[in-house]
Every structure is written in C-alpha cells, then in structure tokens.
Amino acid sequence: xxxxxxxxxxxxxxxxxxxxxxxxxxxxxxxxxxxxxxxxxxxxxxxxxxxxxxxxxxxxxxxxxxxxxxxxxxxxxxxxxxxxxxxxxxxxxxxxxxxxxxxxxxxxxxxxxxxxxxxxxxxxxxxxx
Amino acid sequence: xxxxxxxxxxxxxxxxxxxxxxxxxxxxxxxxxxxxxxxxxxxxxxxxxxxxxxxxxxxxxxxxxxxxxxxxxxxxxxxxxxxxxxxxxxxxxxxxxxxxxxxxxxxxxxxxxxxxxxxxxxxxxxxxx
DNA sequence: CTGCACCTTCCACTACACTGGAAGGTCAAG
DNA sequence: CTTGACCTTCCAGTGTAGTGGAAGGTGCAG
Numbered sequence: 001x002x003x004x005x006x007x008x009x010x011x012x013x014x015x016x017x018x019x020x021x022x023x024x025x026x027x028x029x030x031x032x033x034x035x036x037x038x039x040x041x042x043x044x045x046x047x048x049x050x051x052x053x054x055x056x057x058x059x060x061x062x063x064x065x066x067x068x069x070x071x072x073x074x075x076x077x078x079x080x081x082x083x084x085x086x087x088x089x090x091x092x093x094x095x096x097x098x099x100x101x102x103x104x105x106x107x108x109x110x111x112x113x114x115x116x117x118x119x120x121x122x123x124x125x126x127x128x129x
Numbered sequence: 130x131x132x133x134x135x136x137x138x139x140x141x142x143x144x145x146x147x148x149x150x151x152x153x154x155x156x157x158x159x160x161x162x163x164x165x166x167x168x169x170x171x172x173x174x175x176x177x178x179x180x181x182x183x184x185x186x187x188x189x190x191x192x193x194x195x196x197x198x199x200x201x202x203x204x205x206x207x208x209x210x211x212x213x214x215x216x217x218x219x220x221x222x223x224x225x226x227x228x229x230x231x232x233x234x235x236x237x238x239x240x241x242x243x244x245x246x247x248x249x250x251x252x253x254x255x256x257x258x
Numbered sequence: 259c260t261g262c263a264c265c266t267t268c269c270a271c272t273a274c275a276c277t278g279g280a281a282g283g284t285c286a287a288g
Numbered sequence: 289c290t291t292g293a294c295c296t297t298c299c300a301g302t303g304t305a306g307t308g309g310a311a312g313g314t315g316c317a318g
Binding site: 055056057077080081084085087088091092094095098099101102104105106108109112113 | 184185186206209210213214216217220221223224227228230231233234235237238241242
Binding site for chain 2: 293294295296297
C-alpha cells in the first residue's frame with residue numbers, strides 16, 4: 001500500500017504517517033523505485049495499536065517505547081503494565097489538582113456573584129482575585 | 130525598583146518580568162537614563178494579582194484582558210465573573226474527561242494484572258491495549 | 259502534451275509559559 | 289583598572305502532536 005491508501009484506511013493523514021515515522025512509531029518505510037513509501041498490512045495493525053494507545057492517553061513517546069520493546073522480540077506486557085500503573089497515578093494526581101482548582105475558582109466566582117461593586121476600587125486591581 | 134529587586138521581591142525571574150511586559154501584562158516600564166527598567170510599588174500589587182490569577186488557573190492572555198479592562202478605568206468585576214464561570218465549565222469538562230480516561234486505563238491495567246502471558250503473541254502488538 | 263492526483267523533502271507554525279544563551283552596556287568596590 | 293554583579297536586546301529552544309505550504313518528482317488519462 002502507498003501512504004495515501006494507509007491514510008484512507010486508518011483515517012489519519014499522510015502528514016501524520018510521515019510524522020509517526022519521524023518519531024520512531026513506524027519503522028523507516030520500504031520505498032519503491034520512485035521513492036514512494038510502501039507499506040505491508042502489518043502497518044495497519046500497528047497503527048491500530050497506536051490509536052488504541054492514544055485513546056488510553058499514552059504519549060507518542062510512551063507508545064514508541066512499547067513498540068521498541070515489542071520490535072525487540074520481547075512481549076511488552078510488563079512494560080505496558082507498569083506504564084498503565086504510572087498513567088493511573090498521574091491521572092489521579094491531575095484529577096485531584098483540577099478538583100482543588102475547581103473548588104478555588106468556584107469560591108472566587110461565588111464571591112463575584114454576591115458582591116458589592118464598591119469594593120472594586122481597593123488597591124488590589126480586582127477584589128475577587 | 131530595578132527589575133532584579135522586583136524579581137527578588139516577587140520570586141519571579143527577570144526573564145519572566147520582561148516576558149510579562151512583552152505579553153502586555155505589565156505596561157512598558159519607565160527607564161532610567163541608562164536604559165534600566167524602573168518600577169513603582171504598584172507593580173508589586175499588579176504582579177501579586179497576576180500570581181493569584183495564575184493560581185486560579187487563568188492564562189496570561191485572560192489575565193492581560195482583565196488588566197486591560199482595569200487599566201481602562203473600568204472595574205473588571207463583570208468580566209472577571211464571566212471569566213470564572215467559563216473557567217468552572219472548562220474545569221468540569223476536563224475533570225470529566227480525565228475521570229473517564231482514568232476508568233479506561235484502570236480497566237486496561239486490571240487486565241494486565243490478571244493476564245495469561247501466552248496471549249501476548251496475538252497479531253495486535255500487545256493484547257492489553 | 260497537458261492536466262491532475264499523488265508522492266517527495268524541508269521549513270515554519272500552532273498554543274502555552276517560559277528559559278537559555280550570546281553579545282554587549284553600566285556601575286560600584288577593591 | 290579590573291572584576292563582578294547588574295542591566296540591555298534579540299534569537300532560539302523546551303514539549304506535545306501534529307498542520308500548512310512551498311517546490312519539485314511520478315504516473316496515468318484524455
């Protein structure tokens with residue numbers, strides 16, 4: 001398959017496919033005599049793996065590392081398991097931060113709603129923030 | 130005060146202060162005859178406002194707009210109130226996304242823990258993702 | 259032979275908030 | 289007079305995941 005066909009089959013753009021190659025998620029593609037990239041069907045499975053991994057919130061760098069393990073002939077199970085565990089820890093931290101921020105902002109907003117406009121001219125630019 | 134003193138007083142770097150000026154959060158500073166920036170004490174209040182706004186998760190562009198309203202002589206109350214309301218909506222959306230993602234990733238991780246390593250060699254690169 | 263779709267590379271740009279470094283001017287102390 | 293701590297400007301890079309466009313080669317139909 002040429003790059004455009006892979007793009008159509010996966011819903012990605014040719015730009016993105018070249019970008020993935022550049023970032024090491026796809027191996028350097030075989031070329032026909034005219035220089036066009038040429039892909040086998042295994043590429044579609046690989047791109048679907050990349051898609052699933054993206055949906056799971058992994059970065060391209062993380063996905064690249066998993067693929068590198070796999071391409072080295074090793075089953076990436078342990079690696080993937082550890083990666084997902086880290087991912088969960090990260091997500092919990094991010095969620096906690098956002099929830100705390102939400103609470104802070106909600107308090108600030110409540111103050112703006114129940115406010116005396118005259119207070120606006122204190123020396124702190126805005127009395128609500 | 131010179132820029133270094135402001136930096137020390139606020140805990141920011143001189144780089145950041147020049148950057149804020151460039152982005153319109155600080156007005157073009159007065160200069161001494163040698164070209165050095167020269168700040169009044171009101172700058173500290175302004176930078177503290179910027180700090181509080183940053184803590185509330187506002188972007189520099191949003192803070193700049195609030196300051197522009199304020200510098201125009203208007204009390205930015207209504208503007209700030211609307212901004213905070215938007216911010217809460219955004220945060221709720223982000224939190225919901227992260228919670229959903231956390232659930233997806235947790236399910237994937239559970240599968241890796243309770244797994245049969247032999248399944249790793251199916252044609253999908255990694256059977257867990 | 260000309261148009262069109264397709265492919266190639268390379269460079270720049272997006273948003274965000276800085277940060278690093280080069281090259282040079284200023285000022286007080288020793 | 290030199291050292292060192294300041295200050296100035298400007299350019300470039302960080303990380304993320306691409307996107308946009310220029311300039312040019314390839315291959316097939318009409």
